[in-house]
Each structure stands twice: as structure tokens, then as C-alpha cells.
Amino acid sequence: MSDFAQTDQNRVRRRPTRGHYDQETIYGIVDAALICHVGFAHEGVPYVIPTLHARRGDEILLHGSSASRLMNHAAAGHPLCITVTHVDGLVLARAVFNHSVNYRSAVLFGRGRLLADEVEKMAALRDFTERLLPGRWDDVRLPTPTEMKATSIVAVAIDSASAKMRSGPPGDDEEDYSRPTWAGVLPLSVQYGPFQPDPRLAGNIPVPDYLRNLTAGDSP
Amino acid sequence: MSDFAQTDQNRVRRRPTRGHYDQETIYGIVDAALICHVGFAHEGVPYVIPTLHARRGDEILLHGSSASRLMNHAAAGHPLCITVTHVDGLVLARAVFNHSVNYRSAVLFGRGRLLADEVEKMAALRDFTERLLPGRWDDVRLPTPTEMKATSIVAVAIDSASAKMRSGPPGDDEEDYSRPTWAGVLPLSVQYGPFQPDPRLAGNIPVPDYLRNLTAGDSP
Structure with missing residues (x-):
């Protein structure tokens, strides 16, 4: 896997040492999450909508009702931002200023294209379902033509992306370490x-x- | 508490019965979350950034480095979208089409103003800290003037908002209920x-x- 070029769009400016541009790190964060938050702009106003996602190579698949605003906007090929976040813990420092969060986040930029071909669309829906619920596809009733028509699937080609992560204990100022204040991390998990x-x-x-296998390791 | 007016911006179009416009529901979703996703548009390109938040009445407080792109954009008073999402469970239906997610989400629109007054800023930082970590403020070293200068706090007045929620078992088509497929909900919690x-x-x-009290009930 390769790296995304650092541009004005994806560069991690604050605390650049927490920034990552390699696909392995970014895709790992994306794949470990059930949902993402998709941003689009309409007449200068931003909209941020939570939705399920699946990755297929260098594309993010989104699906939803053919009538939804998000899907119509995504299908039209307007710029999108897709953000995935895992909150791993609260970082409790000795100074208010040094409090933080342990997290892994990925911010992806790209444009969508509507999957119009029925065969491609069904294959994408299968990929989507199997990513979220491996084994489910063969156990359920598959979509009818009417249901397929009511469902839009958009593939978003990732043009640019970065990840940002923090882990580990608090970083306090040297003179604060002697304070009688409890400090450390309160982990969060799903x-x-x-x-x-x-x-x-x-x-x-x-x-x-x-389905029983689902209960280990994944995170929304 | 009152309701937000339904407009083209905040109206829940898909599955309108899942939409809510009352402040009690919307603020309940906001307050139960540690983080939100803030969207802004710059030259037509959307950006979605995860960050901690706190609510103070009808305002959302955001804080971050005075050097951060998000904080500078928010401080400039450009339109923002603040979205909070809780994923409560996977809804496993008998048909692929009827699979869903149990969730609570709130989408808020507004514009920010930078808190410049030092007294107001310190009070907001206290509110912020006490919202996330009640009791912490009195146990830690408070910010120095230099640290205060490095921190921006923006208060976003909420102009418009809505919530969308789903709960309960799957809704399948009547003829699918006799299928020998396991159906139900897989709950998720933090x-x-x-x-x-x-x-x-x-x-x-x-x-x-x-801090021990923190471990019950909250959710990122």
C-alpha cells in the first residue's frame, strides 16, 4: 500500500507528529469502524450525516435510500469528506491544559459516482453486507428489483486522506508531576x-x- | 424547552417519523456524547473534524488550539454543522433490505463566536471541563495566561437542529417472518x-x- 500526498487539504497541522498518510494506517481505522460521518456543502452550508460504510480497495461505498439528500448529493459527484473516529480513552493530566483524548481518526476526501449497473450494484451491496456482517448474505432474503431500485449505492474514490492518532499516558509539564492529583487514562471500548x-x-x-463472531474486536 | 422550526435545512426527509425537533430530545443526545463531528466548508470543499464539545444552554462550546484550522474557521463565524451520533445496535432482519441500525443522532446548525474576554473564557473552560469530568477542575492545575492564550474557545449558537432515532426490533415484510433466519438486535454500548x-x-x-462515577452511563 502507498501513501497519500500531503497537500493543503489533508495535512495534519496541529501536532503534526500525530499525523499519518499511509494507506495501511488510514484504511485500518476506516475498516475498524461501523459508521462514518459524511460531510457535504450545499450553497456554502456544511452538512454532516452519520452513515454505514464499507471500503472496497481505494473506494468507500455508501448506501441509502435513493430519495435521501446525502445519497443524491454524493451521487452527483460533489466533493465529500468522510471522517471515521474511534475514541479510545480519556487522558487525565495534572493540568487542565494537558488533558486530552486517546483516539484514532481518519479524514478522507473524494467524490462519488452512482453505481447504475445492476450487476455492479448487487455485487457492491453484497460487499457492503459481508463487510459489516460476514456470512449474513447467504442467510437472508436477497433484494427484489423494487428494493434495488429504492437503494442507491455510491462509490467514493479517495483522492486524499490522512489519519491522526494519540495513545498513551498524559504528557504533563515537568513541574506538575509532583502534584498529588491522580493522572492516567480511562480507556473506552465498545x-x-x-x-x-x-x-x-x-x-x-x-x-x-x-453473528457470534461479530462480538469481538469491532467498534462503531 | 421549545422546538426548533422545521425548515429545508433541518427537516428529516427520509423516514420522517424518526425525526424530532424538540430541544429536550436533541440536547439529550448531545449531552450524552463525549465527541461531535464538526463540519465546515472552505471553497466549496467540506471538512469534517471530530472534537470534544460541551453544551451551555442553546450554545455548543468547542475548544482547541488557537492555531487549528477548525477553531479559526469556527471563530470566523462561518456556518457550521455539528453532528452527534450514538450507535445503539445492529438490526438484523430477515431480508437484506430491512437491515438497519439502532441509533440516536442530532444534527445542529449554527455559527460560532470566539470568546475573547478572559473571564468569560475561563468560565467556559471550567464549564467544558466540568461537563466532561465533573469534579476535575478543583483537583488540577488551572491554566496559566500562556496556556489560555494558546487555547481558543468558540461558542456556537444553535440556529436550527433536528434529531433522528431508531430503536426496537427489525421491521420485516410480512411474508418474510416465517423464514428460518435469526433476526433481532445486537446491542452496542460503550x-x-x-x-x-x-x-x-x-x-x-x-x-x-x-472519576469513578464517570464509568456509568456516558458514551462517546
Whole structure:
């Protein structure tokens, strides 16, 4: 995998040592998240909408109702910003000023194209589903032509991107370390489960293994 | 508390029954989150940046380095979109098309003003800290004049906002309920802890009670 060029758009200005431009780091952050926040501008006003995403190579797949404002805007090829954030912990320092957050974030820029071809669209929907719920596609009713028509899928080619991360203990000023103030990190993580069966579940259908595997390691 | 007027900007178009415009619902979603995603547009290009936030009445407080692009853009009074999202669960339906996410999201629009007055700025920083870490302010070293100068605080007056939420089991098509496919919800929640003391912690300082209280109920 290669690096994204540093430009005025993607350069991490504040605390540049926390910035990363390699695809491995950026895509790792993207792939570990269920949702992203998509930004677009309309008549100078910014809009930020949360949505599910999936990565396919150097593209981010977004899907939604064909009637949604976000999908129509994305499909029209206007510039988009796609941001993914994981909050890993609160960093409690001895000085207010040195408090921080441990996090991993990725900010991606690109433009979308609507997948119009039915075969490509179905393949993308399968990729999307299998990324989020590996094994689910073969266990459920697949989309009808009417459902496909009601669904838009947009592939956003990533033109530029960067990641920014912080980890580890607080960094305090040397003279503050002797203070009798507790300092350290309060980690945050995402917990899955327990599974809640649909009240209308037919009979005693157990939770399949492919869903049980979901409960480890992923994060919204 | 009152309602935000429904306009072209904040109206929930897709699935309007999931839309809410009352401040109680919207502010509840905002207050339960540690971070938001702030969108701004520069030369037609959208930028979406994650950051901590605090609400003070009908304003959202943002803080950051005086040198940051986001803070400078926010301080200049350009239109902002502030979005807060909680992912509460994966909704596993019997049809691909009916899969969904349980979530609570709030989308706020407004413009920022830089807090220039030192007294107002210190008060806002205190509000900010106490919102995120109640009790912390009195336990830490407060900001020096130099640190205050390096910190910008912007108050964003909320002009327009809406919330969108989904909860509960999947909604499948009637003819799909008899399928032998497991359906239901996989809940997601944020777990705090365990506390990680700074390796340079002076002596045997215990985690204070006000920090222990943090571990219940909040969510990034």
C-alpha cells in the first residue's frame, strides 16, 4: 500500500507528529469502524450525516435510500469528506491544559459516482453486507428489483486522506508531576451484546456462529 | 424547552417519523456524547473534524488550539454543522433490505463566536471541563495566561437542529417472518475502564470518587 500526498487539504497541522498518510494506517481505522460521518456543502452550508460504510480497495461505498439528500448529493459527484473516529480513552493530566483524548481518526476526501449497473450494484451491496456482517448474505432474503431500485449505492474514490492518532499516558509539564492529583487514562471500548431475538422470531432459531463472531474486536 | 422550526435545512426527509425537533430530545443526545463531528466548508470543499464539545444552554462550546484550522474557521463565524451520533445496535432482519441500525443522532446548525474576554473564557473552560469530568477542575492545575492564550474557545449558537432515532426490533415484510433466519438486535454500548494510572504517578494516589462515577452511563 502507498501513501497519500500531503497537500493543503489533508495535512495534519496541529501536532503534526500525530499525523499519518499511509494507506495501511488510514484504511485500518476506516475498516475498524461501523459508521462514518459524511460531510457535504450545499450553497456554502456544511452538512454532516452519520452513515454505514464499507471500503472496497481505494473506494468507500455508501448506501441509502435513493430519495435521501446525502445519497443524491454524493451521487452527483460533489466533493465529500468522510471522517471515521474511534475514541479510545480519556487522558487525565495534572493540568487542565494537558488533558486530552486517546483516539484514532481518519479524514478522507473524494467524490462519488452512482453505481447504475445492476450487476455492479448487487455485487457492491453484497460487499457492503459481508463487510459489516460476514456470512449474513447467504442467510437472508436477497433484494427484489423494487428494493434495488429504492437503494442507491455510491462509490467514493479517495483522492486524499490522512489519519491522526494519540495513545498513551498524559504528557504533563515537568513541574506538575509532583502534584498529588491522580493522572492516567480511562480507556473506552465498545461492547457488543447480548443478542436480543426479535419477538417474532419463528421457532427456536439459534444465533448463528457467523453473528457470534461479530462480538469481538469491532467498534462503531 | 421549545422546538426548533422545521425548515429545508433541518427537516428529516427520509423516514420522517424518526425525526424530532424538540430541544429536550436533541440536547439529550448531545449531552450524552463525549465527541461531535464538526463540519465546515472552505471553497466549496467540506471538512469534517471530530472534537470534544460541551453544551451551555442553546450554545455548543468547542475548544482547541488557537492555531487549528477548525477553531479559526469556527471563530470566523462561518456556518457550521455539528453532528452527534450514538450507535445503539445492529438490526438484523430477515431480508437484506430491512437491515438497519439502532441509533440516536442530532444534527445542529449554527455559527460560532470566539470568546475573547478572559473571564468569560475561563468560565467556559471550567464549564467544558466540568461537563466532561465533573469534579476535575478543583483537583488540577488551572491554566496559566500562556496556556489560555494558546487555547481558543468558540461558542456556537444553535440556529436550527433536528434529531433522528431508531430503536426496537427489525421491521420485516410480512411474508418474510416465517423464514428460518435469526433476526433481532445486537446491542452496542460503550464500556469504560479499567483505569490506567500514569507510570509517573507520584506515590499511591487512588482514583478519586468523582472519576469513578464517570464509568456509568456516558458514551462517546
